[in-house]
Amino acid sequence: MAWIISINRDEEKGMMRRILVWGLAAVLALLLVGCEALDEADNVPLSERPIRVVATTGMVADIVQNVGGERVEVEGLMGPGVDPHLYKASAGDVNRLQAADVIFYNGLHLEAQMGKVFERMSGTDVVTVPVAENINPAELLAPPEFQGNYDPHVWFNVQFWMTAVEEVEAALAKMDPDHADVYAANAKAYLAELAALDAYVREQALRVPEDQRVLITAHDAFNYFGRAYGFEVRGLQGISTASEASTADMQDLARFIAERQIPAIFLESSVPPRTVEAVQAAVHDRGFDVQIGGELFSDAMGTAGTPEGTYIGMVRHNVDTIVGALLGE
């Protein structure tokens, strides 16, 4: 009996040793293949492989996907509900950024916590493109409370966002001139869709009588929207969500809503609802009831695979929600 057991133990040890050896060999093989794949990707000219792109917000990623088509592999950092003002790059993000051929970001200080990371990238061969920074500065808003920076929420003027599309096209064509015609054709098609979107938003806005075109949201994301499409805009928090609204701000806004008898105010998908709900309660205390008109996509798109998971879908959703609630439809 004892003899049989000892044989089995020896067999077991042998087997363990074999497993270890094969296991190690397998890990080594995987590492080698991994290095080779990486080397290959780095050595193959850009024109013969997809361009590795990292984009910050969903709106920026959407442009790159539309313009780059099959020529790009786009990784977006900030998913649905993520606030770009507060977003900090994780260690995994930094690795992704370093492995990219090109990083597209909004710029104008939207990704306020990522400035240092982008600075570090500028010394490497990773191309960095702030897509919103070629819009004519004379057209931009510079709210005094935003410390000398421009309002970064340019995507809500669809015509501004068309400029960002041109910026992406130019950057891709410069990196990969062999496929410049592909990028030009894709950009042309997408720009035509955006021109139609711009016309749609304008048309919908006009359904609301001018004196009722008042848009009140959680933070000041809609000033370009308001200026382009004729809405008076008030946000409870400022241009960035980094600053908290004070009780005085809340009472001011509540008084404004009650006095003007504004029928609806709006939540934003990337900002917690409590402040807007507190405004609603403060308006109620003044003897007027304002509805929550729905949720807008301000600084992040909706879930991938839904209409709101695209830039065009999010803009349509917003204007439909705003107009519907203000008209009491």
Ligand code: ZN
């Ligand atoms: Zn914002």
